[in-house]
Amino acid sequence: MERKVRVRFAPSPTGPLHIGGVRTALYNYLFAKKHGGDFLLRIEDTDQTRFVPGAEEYIIEAFDWLGIKFDEGQGIGGDYGPYRQSDRKPMYKEYADKLIETCWAYYAFDSPEELDNVRKEFEKEKKNFQYDCNTRAALKNSLSLSKEETNTLLENNTPYVIRFKFPKDTEIIIHDLIRGEVRMNSNLLDDKVLYKSDGMPTYHLANIVDDHLMKISHVIRGEEWLPSCPLHVMLYKAFGWEDTMPKFAHLPLLLKPEGNGKLSKRDGDRLGFPVFPLEWQDPISKETSSGYRETGYFPEAVINILALLGWNSGTEQEIFTLEELIDIFTIERISKSGAKFDLEKAKWFNHQYFQLMPNDKIAEEYLKILKEKGFNASLEFAEKVVSLVKERCSFVQEIWDQSSFFFLRPETYDQKIIKKRWKEDTPQRLGEIADILNSITDFSVETTDQAVHSFIEKNELNMGQIMNCLRLSIVGEGKGPNLFEIICLIGKEETLERINTAIETIGKNE
């Protein structure tokens, strides 16, 4: 009796994939895998005017990066293809005709201009126009016209659309897996266009026909579809497909971090976080939008972030692998209200994954950044640097900020530290330390550490006084990892030169 779980992600290739769309896909994927079902990708490109070249490829690449695999669909294959609606174009007419035959739909010949005028007329009277059971009798369609008139128009190739004929006084009940029962009265619903004058179906028709033909068991989609769900339910009824109608689940929307409204591309750019999985360049305006991948987020982190934005496991665990998510995911635990994206928490998630990443992997990426900056280093050296500064970073890109002193001598010295720590006898003390370091043949963290410490003890000096100034001369600032780790990595020669430069520079030109 129970049908095999088959769910789909059905984006429209009108641009890069929005992060909210990624979350929708993720929930579909988790649900499918949890139940041993299929997850398919269907491209909904019925609006030819909004087609954006490259968008389809972008979508496929994005999921590839995220590690979310489709079982079938566009670019993958499968038994229910084609999976691009424009390639399925010829079949939709047949279904639209079927609805005309059974009187669930009708031809409408009103031109867009005519409808515009009607709308304006209504507005004048402060009323709202809707093409529905109350107004259709007064408009130009196969319901108001005689059979002969309709046929003549059809024979003359008059442009027409096919509209759904909503029955009067019918209560439509939707059983939403997240929201429970949602009721709507058919009198308030308008006769949506199912088939456009350009020979393409609208979303509503194509969606229902394809979901049926592709044996979709559950429709998990954004909340923006809830208002048109009654139409979809009625379409299943009209086609006589009620017994295999998928179950619906309408997801809450992703909201912008501050203020109100849906998360949009603009917000990301303004607030400094990506709204798209991958970087995207608009083919026409050439404007680029940042992506999670390019910003340094790990796919695992993005999945983790998205999974917890509108869903929770009911436990206190927050870091999940994809496998764990599949295991624990349930639609029942999806929340009903919209979720605001939180940049700080997103960074924290990435930080967690960053710490788990092996040093050599990070070092490889780090070497690329170094190369861009004009530095060549061995993988071994890069790996050591990474191991020293990794825990204070959330992204590979941050490694440089924490480690530039390994490659660049300080050009300036932090004035605050100078003021606080640089005393009259500091140059002399540093000179003595330089001599001691110079005398060490086995230049290691242990030997240098011990040498400097015993020097401080022997002269009864203050630890902070010496160490901070020594750090200042090496790094130029009062921060960074263990000083002896640093001097050993840059080597004796470099260390001594930096100390000498500091002695000569600091306090001289003020």
Added chain:
RNA sequence: GCCCCGUUCGUCUAGAGGCCUAGGACGCUAGAUUUUCAUUCUAGAAACCAGGGGUUCGAAUCCCCUACGGGGUACCA
């Protein structure tokens, strides 16, 4: 305007009538660790559960109203 959905710390959320003087996480503050900064650890502040009415011995949890937020209202998806 009309229709639909929603409303617990700043944010993501736990909570399915008594376990709630509302728990966790991010962020924030303080302390500890450190030669320093960061990390880490510990502690703390932070929601009269949108407001108002009911129902009940008892409500964040059930019902109603209001407010606010969101979505929809295209030959877009």
